[in-house]
Amino acid sequence: MSEHIMLIHxxxxxxERLDTVxxxxxxxxxxxxxxxxxxxxxxxxxxxxxxADAIWRTYIQPKEGRDDENSLYQHTAVLRPEETGxxxxxxxxxxxxxxxxxxxxxxxxxxxxxxxENENWEWNTLETFAASEPTWDDVVAMSHTIVRKYVATTPGxxxxxxxxxxxxxxRFENQTLRNRDKLMYIDVxxxxxxxxxxxxxxxFLPWIYIFKATGKHKYASQMTRFLVNLQFNWPEKLSDIxxxxxxxxxxxxxxxxxxxxWVVERNNLYTKVIYRGGGPNGTLEHIIKESPLIEVYRNxxxxxxxxxxxxxxxxxxxxxxxxxxxxxxxxxxxxxxAHIKKEGRKALWSIPDQINEGMVLMQEQKIVSEExxxxxxxxxxxxxx
Numbered sequence: 293m294s295e296h297i298m299l300i301h302x303x304x305x306x307x308e309r310l311d312t313v314x315x316x317x318x319x320x321x322x323x324x325x326x327x328x329x330x331x332x333x334x335x336x337x338x339x340x341x342x343x344a345d346a347i348w349r350t351y352i353q354p355k356e357g358r359d360d361e362n363s364l365y366q367h368t369a370v371l372r373p374e375e376t377g378x379x380x381x382x383x384x385x386x387x388x389x390x391x392x393x394x395x396x397x398x399x400x401x402x403x404x405x406x407x408x409e410n411e412n413w414e415w416n417t418l419e420t421f422a423a424s425e426p427t428w429d430d431v432v433a434m435s436h437t438i439v440r441k442y443v444a445t446t447p448g449x450x451x452x453x454x455x456x457x458x459x460x461x462x463r464f465e466n467q468t469l470r471n472r473d474k475l476m477y478i479d480v481x482x483x484x485x486x487x488x489x490x491x492x493x494x495x496f497l498p499w500i501y502i503f504k505a506t507g508k509h510k511y512a513s514q515m516t517r518f519l520v521n522l523q524f525n526w527p528e529k530l531s532d533i534x535x536x537x538x539x540x541x542x543x544x545x546x547x548x549x550x551x552x553x554w555v556v557e558r559n560n561l562y563t564k565v566i567y568r569g570g571g572p573n574g575t576l577e578h579i580i581k582e583s584p585l586i587e588v589y590r591n592x593x594x595x596x597x598x599x600x601x602x603x604x605x606x607x608x609x610x611x612x613x614x615x616x617x618x619x620x621x622x623x624x625x626x627x628x629x630a631h632i633k634k635e636g637r638k639a640l641w642s643i644p645d646q647i648n649e650g651m652v653l654m655q656e657q658k659i660v661s662e663e664x665x666x667x668x669x670x671x672x673x674x675x676x677x
Contacts, residue, residue: 297329297530299537301552303338304510334518335553336484336492336538341668342511343477343499344388349506350646351470352379357641362463362628364470367395370621371614385668389481394614396474398621399467402631403438405622442631443475444468446648453642462639467630469643473502487549489535493522501650512650557670562586 300310310332320326351357351364358365358380368379371394378387401418408421411434415421426434444465452465476498483491496519503512522531539549563583568574596602625631 297331297533299331299333299534301333301335301556303335303553304514307332307334307514331534333534333538333552334514335556336551337554337557338551339499339511339515340480340484340551341385341670342503342508343480344385344392345668346499346502346506346508346646347392347473347477348383348388349508350473350502351643352383354641357466357639357643360463360466360640362467362625362630362639363641364391364395367391367398367621367624370624371395371617383668384671386671388668392474392477393481394618395621396471396478398618398625399471399474399630400438401618401622402625403442403471404434405626406631407434407438407441442468442471444472444645446645449645450648457636459635461633461635461637462642463628463630463637464633466639466641466643469645473646484539484551485547485549487539487541489538492538493519493535498647501648501654502646503650504653505644505646505649512654559586562590 300306310330313327313330317326323329352368357363360366365376365379368391369376371391372379372387375383375387378384379391383391404421405416405418408415408418411430412424415424449465449469452460476495479491480495480499483489483495496515500512500515500519503509503515522534526534538552540552540555541549542555563579563586567582567586567589569578569582
């Protein structure tokens, strides 16, 4: 084993247990006995869950901004009117993940409506803009304009917030900042689904700052250590091997790459929940004994289901029809003029720029509060992507 490595994917608890093993074996004489061949890799599925949790901590958890009519909490009341209580207590990863996607879709629809009308006054709706059949170059050019005007950057936001309050537009500042953070999350999700590990790696640094600012110090320190090792400390060939093994594609389909820890958690779901046995059979000994047969069980089910043309062969739920709801939310954003600057407009709460806050904390090496090891609890719906 001294000439080989073993890659271990997992969450922070896995890392802590591996550190305990390394520390207890550090006095051994050989690399094999010191377990130096074991290399921990942060699971990207848990990384994505931590990103969603950081957005929840920034935009929904604080009570100060919930009553603002353009807050993410108020938007959640449109998207999920019966689940506002869950969103402020224990929302779970899947619920936060869906809210982020649906809210940014509504926000971007409003941005496109405004920019289309700026290009041509006759394009006062997205339907008329689409009917005009714009060229791809026009779409790309307008996309760059939208990002430049309606997505915040730390220097631009600092400059805007340094102005006198009589000419500041706090609502516009909050909206552009929220657009930035949600688009960063969407970028992580799409990069992982497409297997673009370069984009995933590029996303680490800004999210490290956000983790630090939102109290997720363990995630910030572990991701920082991993990024430094990946780019500077490990041999180049080893870094390339690690990059090529952070994601996998179990189905072999396009846009179906998954993190390795996602596969592990999914296997745990089948082993410990779905096929664990019931009543007196649900014992640890039974679970261990049956675990090698999980894929056999699943294949038998698939053969029978296909043979009898049965439906509902997967844990994937049908996507809800959200178009009318997103249109309703987009109309609410339009009525609040969230993407139109108005000098002197107030907001109940100025959302902090967590990237900037995280930079300051890391430079000063301050810890504002401790955190729990985990993020969201994992359940069956979390494996639908």
